[in-house]
Every structure is written in structure tokens, then in C-alpha cells.
Amino acid sequence: MDEKNRTRERTSLEFDTIGHSRGSAVQLEVPRDVSEPLHAEHAALLLSAVVDSSDDAIISKDLNGVITSWNKSAERLFGYTAAEAVGQPVARLLIPPDRQDEEPKILARLRNGERVDHFETKRMRRDGTLIDISLTISPVKDPNGAIIGASKIARDISEQIRNQKALKQANDSLTRSNADLEHFAWSASHDLQEPLRMVSTYSEMLRRKFGNQLGPTGDEYIGYLVDGAKRMEQLLRDLRAYTHIAVAADAPVPVSSPETAIERSLANLKAAIDESGAEITFDPLPPVRVHEFQLEQLFQNIIGNAIRYRSNQRPRIHAGAEPEGDAWRFFVQDNGIGIEPQYKEQIFGIFKRLHSSADYPGTGMGLAICQRIVERTGGRIWVESELGRGSTFFFTLPAP
Numbered sequence: 001m002d003e004k005n006r007t008r009e010r011t012s013l014e015f016d017t018i019g020h021s022r023g024s025a026v027q028l029e030v031p032r033d034v035s036e037p038l039h040a041e042h043a044a045l046l047l048s049a050v051v052d053s054s055d056d057a058i059i060s061k062d063l064n065g066v067i068t069s070w071n072k073s074a075e076r077l078f079g080y081t082a083a084e085a086v087g088q089p090v091a092r093l094l095i096p097p098d099r100q101d102e103e104p105k106i107l108a109r110l111r112n113g114e115r116v117d118h119f120e121t122k123r124m125r126r127d128g129t130l131i132d133i134s135l136t137i138s139p140v141k142d143p144n145g146a147i148i149g150a151s152k153i154a155r156d157i158s159e160q161i162r163n164q165k166a167l168k169q170a171n172d173s174l175t176r177s178n179a180d181l182e183h184f185a186w187s188a189s190h191d192l193q194e195p196l197r198m199v200s201t202y203s204e205m206l207r208r209k210f211g212n213q214l215g216p217t218g219d220e221y222i223g224y225l226v227d228g229a230k231r232m233e234q235l236l237r238d239l240r241a242y243t244h245i246a247v248a249a250d251a252p253v254p255v256s257s258p259e260t261a262i263e264r265s266l267a268n269l270k271a272a273i274d275e276s277g278a279e280i281t282f283d284p285l286p287p288v289r290v291h292e293f294q295l296e297q298l299f300q301n302i303i304g305n306a307i308r309y310r311s312n313q314r315p316r317i318h319a320g321a322e323p324e325g326d327a328w329r330f331f332v333q334d335n336g337i338g339i340e341p342q343y344k345e346q347i348f349g350i351f352k353r354l355h356s357s358a359d360y361p362g363t364g365m366g367l368a369i370c371q372r373i374v375e376r377t378g379g380r381i382w383v384e385s386e387l388g389r390g391s392t393f394f395f396t397l398p399a400p
Contacts, residue, residue, distance in 0.1 A: 057154040060140065063111060065090045065103055068149060077156055079126030094123045096130060110139045110150045120157065132161040200229035255292050258285035262319065265300035272307045276315050283320035286328050288397040294373045295397075299332070301366035302393050306334035311388070326399055327379060333392040339385040348381070370395070 057074035061067050066089055070082040078085070078094060085093060091103045099121060106116055116137040123133045134157045140149040207222045214222070255261065262282055266273065273280065280303065288295070299319070306317045313335055321330045339347065348371045374381040374395045385391035 054153075057156075059085075059090075059152045059154065060149055061090055061152065062149045063107060063147065065107055067093070074154070077125075077131070077154065078123070096122055096124050106137060107150075110137065111147060113139055113147060115139070123154070131156055132158045196229060196232050200226065200233060203229055255288055255290060255295055258288060258295055258321075261292055261295040262299045262303075265296050265303060268296075268300055269304055269307065272304065276307050276310060278307050278310070278315035278317060280317045280319075282318065285319075285321050285330075286323075287400050288328055289400050290373070290377050290397050298370050298373055298395065301370050302332045305366055306332065306336055306391070309336045311335065311337050311390075324396055327396045328399060329394055329396050331392055331394050333390065335390040338387040338389050339383060339391055340387050341385075344383050344385065347383070 054071060054073055057077045058069075058071045059067060059074050060069040066087065067085050070080070070085040074085065075081055080093065091100060095103055102121060106119075109116060116135060119135040119137070121133055121135065122130045124130055134155045135152060136155075137150050137152045139147045140151050142148050203222060203225045207219070207226060210218075259282070262285070266280060272278070303317055303319075307315050315334065315336065317332065317334045319330065319332045321328045323329070348367045371381050374397070377397055379396035379398065381393070381395040383391055383393050
């Protein structure tokens, strides 16, 4: 028997044995284990130290809601000393008038043996100020298993609530600002279309009627005017397409036949395909969840870029798709001029161009539109390329 954990008591005991006269006193050692009370006392002291050092308010109460214990953090949080709090009803001491119905419901749950986890509410301090609290409450049982009270841990979450409110306000403000900006862009691009069309129309009329009379310099200036008006018209159309993606509130529906979308995009690009002699092929494509007209825009912009930024070789473009988790990874591969590594992210920005419009026409909006379409579905878009060796554009779209 371990001498460190056990003690022995000596007891005088009289009994009859062979060779001993009756009534003689014989000393026997009768061991008695008293380690359990010592362990219980040590555990109680340890628990008391933990409770007092906790950053959370730890309170116990009986089934009538009367406080029976109150730790140091409860004193700091609520402003009452243990002497002032113990013996007082929780409802009268801490619960605001408009939340008095909470305590009977909590006590009823405790009597049924239920535990209350992370219940967010408000409680009142001694000075009358309200604080946001997260409560975790557990029933306390006696040795026979009967519920005799409750242990409550109260955590101050006021700063967390303030941060959440501030973040929500910032997000709401940003959402309103984005909505206003998108509305402005949509309205401006729409309202500017008519006067711009007039500039373009009368520039053409000016060239046809007076072009030969103004000489080479005049013809050059009129040409700049006509080309500028056409580019501005295209830019406004692209800007409307970009903003339209954001205002399309209806949920995308599954596109069962993406081949139809890519065929329509090729029909829209027929003039560029015929002029360049581009060879375009594509594998059977899987159904995806996206607006069909936006899928058409995706293919049209990426394939159109592949034709526009072609090398001296005949453009060869191939599209396909491969599974990636619960989505599909599409690719469009070309043999064009390629992209330098440092520009792989820049090309998806609004109005970002790597070449002058004289060398390669366009507004710099096509890939920005593609990125917005893909990201609205929860996907991503990127490019792998080597200068002079062509490019492969990848984008992921969710499966139906």
C-alpha cells in the first residue's frame, strides 16, 4: 500500500486465540484509505482557482433563478461584488425589463436537463448600461442525479457585435456605391449612344460630300473623326455589356448544349473568321449552369481575341472542357502571338490593352467582361501563355 497516499490507524482489539487468555489486549493494524477525500478537496481547490482566474463571468444559480456563486470576472463585468450578488434573483439584478421573459424559458429548459449554448442576448450592468452577452448554461446535478441548479458562463461580445455592425454598414455602403456606379455607367453608355451616332453619321456624310475638296490632310482628319466615333460606339456597347452582367439578377439556368452557344459566337465572328482564314474546332462540351447569352459572350470574346492577336500563321483555335471537382474547366487554345508573363493578370482589367488600337483594334473590355461573367458564377478565369507560342485561356463554370 502506498504510504504517500494512505494513512493507518491503530486500534486496540480484544479477541480469543489459542495460547492467549481472554481479555488480553492485542494491537492490530487496520488500514483505512483516506485518499479520496484528499483528492476531492484538491479538485475543489483547483476548480475554484480556475473559476476565479477565468476571463468569463461564471455564475451559478438555483432553479428559482437565485444566484449562489459569483466569480471575479462577474464582478468586473457587471459591477457587483460577490457579497452583493449572491442571494439575489438574476432577473432582478441583470436582465433588462424588455427581456424578462427569457429567464423563465431558460429555467424551464434547465429543469428538463437541457443545455443552453451560445445564447446571445443583452444584460444590464450595475450602472444601467447594456452589454451584449453570449450565455452558455448547463444544469447542475446532485449525487443522486437530480437537477438542483445551473452553472452559467457569460462572455462579453459587445466589441464583436460592434465590429459586425460596422462591417455590415461598410458592406451596405459599398453595395449602394457599386449599384450607383453601375447604374451611372449603364445610363451614361446608353445616353451617349445617340449623340455619338450623330457624330459618326455626319462624319461619314462629311467625308462623302466634301472629302475630295479638303485635300489629303482634310481626308486624314475626317478619317480620324470617323474611326474615333466607331471606336467610341464599340466601347459604349462593351460598357453596357459589362454592367448588364451585374444587373442580371435572375439565377443562371443549366445550359444543356454549350455547342449552340459557341456556334452562335462563331456566327457573330464570321467576318473576322473569313478574313483571317481561322480554323476553329471544339470538342463535345458538357452542360453547365450559366446564362446562355453570357456563355456565348465568353466564347465570342476569347475566340475573337485569338483571331485578333494572331501571328503570321493561319489562326488555329481549339476549345474543350475537362471535369474539375463539381465544375467543368473549359479551355480555348490558340497559336497566336502569346502574352508576356508579367501581363497575365493585367489583361483582365477594364480598358487594359497591351497594344495600340492601330495595331490591334478593340476597346480592352472583352476579357474584363469574361472575368465578370465567370466570377458571377463562382468560377475563375486565367491564361497560360508564352510569347510567340500562343495562349490557352481557362475558365471554370459550375456543373448543373
